[in-house]
Amino acid sequence: MFWCGLEATRLDRLVIKYSVPCLKIVLSKGLGIGIILGSVLVKLPQILKLMGAKSAEGLSFQSVLLELLAITGTMAYSIANKFPFSAWGEALFLTLQTVTIGFLILHYGGRTSKGLLFLVLYFALLLPLLSGVTPMSVVTIMQAFNMPAIIIGRLIQVATNYSNGHTGQLSAVSVFLLFAGSLARIFTSLQETGDSLMALTYVISSTCNGIITLQVLYYWNSSPEHKTETKKKTQ
Template identity: 30%
Template sequence: MMQSDTLLHVANVSTLLVCMVLKFPQIFVLLRAKSTTGLSIKSLVLELIGYVVFVTYQTYYDYPPPTYLEYPILIAQDVVLLLLILLYGGRLQDSLLYSVVFVVGWRLLTVEKWIIDFAMNLCTFISAASKFAQLQCLWRSKDAGQVSALTWALATYTCTTRIYTTVATTGDMQVLVRFIAMTLLNLWVLLSVLYYRRHGCSPIKED
């Protein structure tokens, strides 16, 4: 029992620590290149929606904070990343519209119980759509561009640890299915990035 508790603690802490810097490699690559080549803004927006729904669902049902504490951190990092993509894509004026939509949407999620339950049912599909949007961007350009392989590797790790923590704590099947799907899709994106870095033409190489 003690060993199981220790493993759960390690999984929770390591996930939180990794998520604190998960988007940093991607942010640094963008800042250095000042180019959004290979990055899908649709993917990022869908990912943000998925994060917002997921953390709202967890807090609404009073799930243990260690099982979702990284999501506010990920949301903050994604917001920074979105602003950078809008900036370097010449669309910074759209940031106000995105802000209003996200804030209003976040508030509406908890107006009624059925809304947050329905949103959570869609959450896996929304998050999966975000990964497919990034994959489509890679397939179309055949260039990893400024996509950070390290960020996707870290994302794969955190979803893997969350499979374990979900089984060990809440056992929520909706959450578990989501993490299994995200692990597989994150890995798919990672392998695609590595493939196009090897076979494509990428102007910026990561260390």
């Protein structure tokens, strides 16, 4: 009986020893795939809202541009380091959607020609970044630059929201999904890449996305039309 109990204890320890890491891997892979699938549509509500309103009021092009640079840096850094697609795949889809939003902001701002130039220049720069000809040192610097780019970009949007007193055409659905995705990426980046620079980037991104999420909730019942009516009543 004693030996049976001892063997059972050892077996339990072995099960715990190997099942916990396996569970983390399965959870990380599942979250990663879920984030990638969600990213295919995460900014679609924002794009549709812009197209429906035919206006980009409340959205900062500078903020979108900095966000695009950060996403591109993460994608290039991940490819250069041969990280699994499940650890960064959403960057590919977010890039395409963010480029579209940038173009729409310029287009609805009456600068369509600049919007087209923006598309041409971006994809011309993207090709050498993803082809492997860019030195690893440059790609690493881009990833490190992500942190100030994210902070500055999000603060510009935060300041724009505060100045306007509303979030304009900013999509609440897209904001909430981006916040949830960046939170989940903290765990998956640590689990799948072990890269502290990647994880820190997502910590900062989650913090900044969280601030904008709070603004969306705070200004929930505010709108450009409501603010205009309020101004008229006070005049």
